[in-house]
Amino acid sequence: MNAKLQALPVEERIRVVEDLWDSIAADQTALPLTAAQKAELDRRLDAYEIDMNKGRLASIAVADILRKI
Numbered sequence: 001m002n003a004k005l006q007a008l009p010v011e012e013r014i015r016v017v018e019d020l021w022d023s024i025a026a027d028q029t030a031l032p033l034t035a036a037q038k039a040e041l042d043r044r045l046d047a048y049e050i051d052m053n054k055g056r057l058a059s060i061a062v063a064d065i066l067r068k069i
Contacts, residue, residue, distance in 0.1 A: 005013060024030065033041070048054075 005016070008016070
């Protein structure tokens with residue numbers, strides 16, 4: 001690990017990571033979808049349009065996962 005980064009307090013390193021992640025997320029053209037990813041998204045959208053099942057709230061899904069671990 002870079003010694004300058006290692007010297008920063010953990011809270012500051014977390015902030016640096018968050019800032020870096022935000023800068024990556026803001027540039028949506030940097031990582032275009034692969035053909036397989038696009039096909040999967042299209043398949044999921046088609047399935048949703050057929051049954052209109054909105055799925056579950058994320059909080060419910062997370063609670064179910066936490067109960068299982």
